[in-house]
Amino acid sequence: xxxxxxxxxxxxxxxxxxxxxxxxxxxxxxxxxxxxxxxxxxxxxxxxxxxxxxxxxxxxxxxxxxxxxxxxxxxxxxxxxxxxxxxxxxxxxxxxxxxxxxxxxxxxxxxxxxxxxxxxxxxxxxxxxxxxxxxxxxxxxxxxxxxxxxxxxxxxxxxxxxxxxxxxxxxxxxxxxxxxxxxxxxxxxxxxxxxxxxxxxxxxxxxxxxxxxxxxxxxxxxxxxxxxxxxxxxxxxxxxxxxxxxxxxxxxxxxxxxxxxxxxxxxxxxxxxxxxxxxxxxxxxxxxx
Amino acid sequence: xxxxxxxxxxxxxxxxxxxxxxxxxxxxxxxxxxxxxxxxxxxxxxxxxxxxxxxxxxxxxxxxxxxxxxxxxxxxxxxxxxxxxxxxxxxxxxxxxxxxxxxxxxxxxxxxxxxxxxxxxxxxxxxxxxxxxxxxxxxxxxxxxxxxxxxxxxxxxxxxxxxxxxxxxxxxxxxxxxxxxxxxxxxxxxxxxxxxxxxxxxxxxxxxxxxxxxxxxxxxxxxxxxxxxxxxxxxxxxxxxxxxxxxxxxxxxxxxxxxxxxxxxxxxxxxxxxxxxxxxxxxxxxxxxxxxxxxxxxxxxxxxxxxxxxxxxxxxxxxxxxxxxxxxxxxxxxxxxxxxxxxxxxxxxxxxxxxxxxxxxxxxxxxxxxxxxxxxxxxxxxxxxxxxxxxxxxxxxxxxxxxxxxxxxxxxxxxxxxxxxxxxxxxxxxxxxxxxxxxxxxxxxxxxxxxxxxxxxxxxxxxxxxxxxxxxxxxxxxxxxxxxxxxxxxxxxxxxxxxxxxxxxxxxxxxxxxxxxxxxxxxxxxxxxxxxxxx
Ligand code: HEM
Ligand SMILES: [Cu+2]
Numbered sequence: 001x002x003x004x005x006x007x008x009x010x011x012x013x014x015x016x017x018x019x020x021x022x023x024x025x026x027x028x029x030x031x032x033x034x035x036x037x038x039x040x041x042x043x044x045x046x047x048x049x050x051x052x053x054x055x056x057x058x059x060x061x062x063x064x065x066x067x068x069x070x071x072x073x074x075x076x077x078x079x080x081x082x083x084x085x086x087x088x089x090x091x092x093x094x095x096x097x098x099x100x101x102x103x104x105x106x107x108x109x110x111x112x113x114x115x116x117x118x119x120x121x122x123x124x125x126x127x128x129x130x131x132x133x134x135x136x137x138x139x140x141x142x143x144x145x146x147x148x149x150x151x152x153x154x155x156x157x158x159x160x161x162x163x164x165x166x167x168x169x170x171x172x173x174x175x176x177x178x179x180x181x182x183x184x185x186x187x188x189x190x191x192x193x194x195x196x197x198x199x200x201x202x203x204x205x206x207x208x209x210x211x212x213x214x215x216x217x218x219x220x221x222x223x224x225x226x227x228x229x230x231x232x233x234x235x236x237x238x239x240x241x242x243x244x245x246x247x248x249x250x251x252x253x254x255x256x257x258x259x260x261x262x263x264x265x266x267x268x269x270x271x272x273x274x275x276x277x278x279x280x281x282x283x284x285x286x287x288x289x
Numbered sequence: 290x291x292x293x294x295x296x297x298x299x300x301x302x303x304x305x306x307x308x309x310x311x312x313x314x315x316x317x318x319x320x321x322x323x324x325x326x327x328x329x330x331x332x333x334x335x336x337x338x339x340x341x342x343x344x345x346x347x348x349x350x351x352x353x354x355x356x357x358x359x360x361x362x363x364x365x366x367x368x369x370x371x372x373x374x375x376x377x378x379x380x381x382x383x384x385x386x387x388x389x390x391x392x393x394x395x396x397x398x399x400x401x402x403x404x405x406x407x408x409x410x411x412x413x414x415x416x417x418x419x420x421x422x423x424x425x426x427x428x429x430x431x432x433x434x435x436x437x438x439x440x441x442x443x444x445x446x447x448x449x450x451x452x453x454x455x456x457x458x459x460x461x462x463x464x465x466x467x468x469x470x471x472x473x474x475x476x477x478x479x480x481x482x483x484x485x486x487x488x489x490x491x492x493x494x495x496x497x498x499x500x501x502x503x504x505x506x507x508x509x510x511x512x513x514x515x516x517x518x519x520x521x522x523x524x525x526x527x528x529x530x531x532x533x534x535x536x537x538x539x540x541x542x543x544x545x546x547x548x549x550x551x552x553x554x555x556x557x558x559x560x561x562x563x564x565x566x567x568x569x570x571x572x573x574x575x576x577x578x579x580x581x582x583x584x585x586x587x588x589x590x591x592x593x594x595x596x597x598x599x600x601x602x603x604x605x606x607x608x609x610x611x612x613x614x615x616x617x618x619x620x621x622x623x624x625x626x627x628x629x630x631x632x633x634x635x636x637x638x639x640x641x642x643x644x645x646x647x648x649x650x651x652x653x654x655x656x657x658x659x660x661x662x663x664x665x666x667x668x669x670x671x672x673x674x675x676x677x678x679x680x681x682x683x684x685x686x687x688x689x690x691x692x693x694x695x696x697x698x699x700x701x702x703x704x705x706x707x708x709x710x711x712x713x714x715x716x717x718x719x720x721x722x723x724x725x726x727x728x729x730x731x732x733x734x735x736x737x738x739x740x741x742x743x744x745x746x747x748x749x750x751x752x753x754x755x756x757x758x759x760x761x762x763x764x765x766x767x768x769x770x771x772x773x774x775x776x777x778x779x780x781x782x783x784x785x786x787x788x789x790x791x792x793x794x795x796x797x798x799x800x801x802x803x804x805x806x807x808x809x810x811x812x813x814x815x816x817x818x819x820x821x822x823x824x
Contacts, residue, residue, distance in 0.1 A: 007474070009396045009810070012306055012314040016405030024412035024455065031416075031447035034517050058401075074473060078398040081469040089461050089503045096507030096537060100522060108530035116600070127525075141526030144519070219519030222528035229514065 007074045015058040022050030059247060067256055076263050083267040087274050094278055101226045101285060109133045112140055138221025148214040150227060152287035155206050159199055160283050166195035167276045170269050178259050189249040196242035203235045230286055234278055241275045244268045316400035317809060318385045324407050325382030332374030337764050339367035344760040346743050347753050360743035361429035368432035373456050374414050379691050380552040381463050384491050388467065390800035390807060391485045393476025393816040398469035406462035413455030420445035431741060436523040436534050440516050450509045457502040464495035476815035483819055485798045489576050490555030493583045497544045505541040508534060532597055539590035547586045550682060551579060553690040554621055557643050560697050561625055563791050564640035565632030571624040578617035585614045595666045604663045611661035618654055622647060638712035642693035645720045646686055653681030674734025680727045692770060700790045704806040705781035707773050718766035725759030796820055
């Protein structure tokens, strides 16, 4: 049986343990930092370094194996399934925060304001009389003080256009790859990565505005909490996606990938589309409504 | 589905690495399975020790050994260690060992990730365990980590939260691996409806895991930001709601209990037919019942929150939806019983544990049904009745079946036979003591003894004492299992077992067609014939 039609099973792996150690040290460091211990930051730097070394090492290994034809069709399917279900788990993660937004906005804030026939009435009468609810709100205690809610038009709309176009350029690159048009592949990826980082820059600018001019912070009650957690986790995912796409871009440059064998590209593209769709949800439910 | 023939990076050496390094860098499904199982067994005793501390304190009314804060840490840590450190990893270990052998594959689909998911588990448990030694003690607000109480935890809080993140990553990676393996690595002819039920139940469990672990991660992330970054998710003053946490937690938590019970069902469905010498009764209905339970488990979560102050419509909906679960569960219990009906039964240790499981799990199911009735749950909620309920579904169910699986497959894995006499002794001691331990807790709960308290009113003294005695008998009899495992690995009775170990086991599932012990890489070429006993 020649290697190419057999399912490849690696014999030993050092990167997983190193990666785990890196992540554990990072998180332990972060926890120490939160507790006000001075060794926290040093641990975080050490852990993150280890983690990044792991990423570089593991990806180089995989890319090399892939290019030398060690992965048959079956291995490709396993990787694709892995990526698919990983993205599904990410969807569930975001669902928690969307669910939180829905629940607080439509149920619990109303109850605090005394609507409905549930326990809300008494809560409102006894604890928060005068609170009228509505959205956006920083709650009956007006936690975080005065703030101005974030509008939808302007920067967020621009960001929507940026991210949606990056989805298109990503597909354009994929077509280039399938047509064996390397120029189109590379150009498409450069455009996608640039748009991705542009999005992050705009987002950073928006946060800066919010904190310095609008009085809107993570501490601005439930509105600030949901706003920054949702957009923040999304922005983090955009960064990760853009970094993955940069690696794919680099590999395209080096001549990797064929129309048949390009899991890394496909996985990165799926991830990117997922990040895109989450943003659409954000734009509608966080900014527009 | 393609014929998966194995290829390795090193064609000259098909064996494992030497020494300790083998266990650190291994990508082999059997090695990783062994690591998981060994780890789970150690954690079972760590969690068990905590349980005995709890039961010692409760032996008599009044404060005896520990202070209340530490007592509460013990109840919290006992649950977390048992759930995330013992039961779940043990089933992942079984999945690792068995799934490739049962579907005729050389290994798991993603071997490197397999290694990582084990070490992530160790990392998560290390972070969790480290909290025992911290300023303010380990988390003590209960395993459900409800705010606002849990936000009063000392230095332990961020460590516990990050531990949940690591355990979540570990479970998700393990689950993805199971799904990819089952969908992609089956031998030709192993159609979905020919898969052994253990494989089926794990497939469905894996979907549950991928759907719920991120939800738990999200919930604890909000705890972290509420405590350290000024957010108001669970703070009414800022417009948030502590009850929101409970909704999110139980959206995770209820499917989570099925993560622990579905593979249990799978193992029971694998063992009972072998010793009844009959095909499993109602194979297809078992598959559909498993899927139905999994689906229902996502829409019943608030039965844990009947007393929290939900709108009446919510109480009613969650009450009826919860009761529905009893239907597919009943189908399963019926099928196990029907499998044994008129079978040529023998009662080796794995079968004894499995039969005890069917009987005792049914009791846990019935108390579940009682608590599903919203108005009466106002009496049961947060009492020892619920403690009795879930321990009946976990100890004489999941744990018994894990023991059964050990006795059932250890001879296959090692090539040696275990000592049946000590096995039976272990069974009878466990089966009797587990009832001495948990049955009186029903009475305590009905009489109104609250859970999670270090001291209690004197009218509860007698049953508590009996329960504690049962706990010590149960705990110490588990040492017999450790003895048997070690003894069997080192040669057991000296009798060499055949490939199929149990009479006609080959008819039921593929692992029995391999030698005992099986080769390092299970099926390097796909098997020719797929067992069809369960039709
Ligand atoms: C027929 C099936 C079942 C029904 C109807 C059911 C119902 C319930 C209900 C209503 C509660 C909440 C009681 C309260 O807090 O007042 C509960 C708690 C619990 N159940 Fe079940 N249950 C079932 C099966 C299971 C199974 C199979 C497991 C585990 C393998 C399990 C584990 C638990 C646990 C751990 C708790 C307590 C959680 C806590 O508050 O710490 N249950 N069950
Ligand atoms: Cu439940």
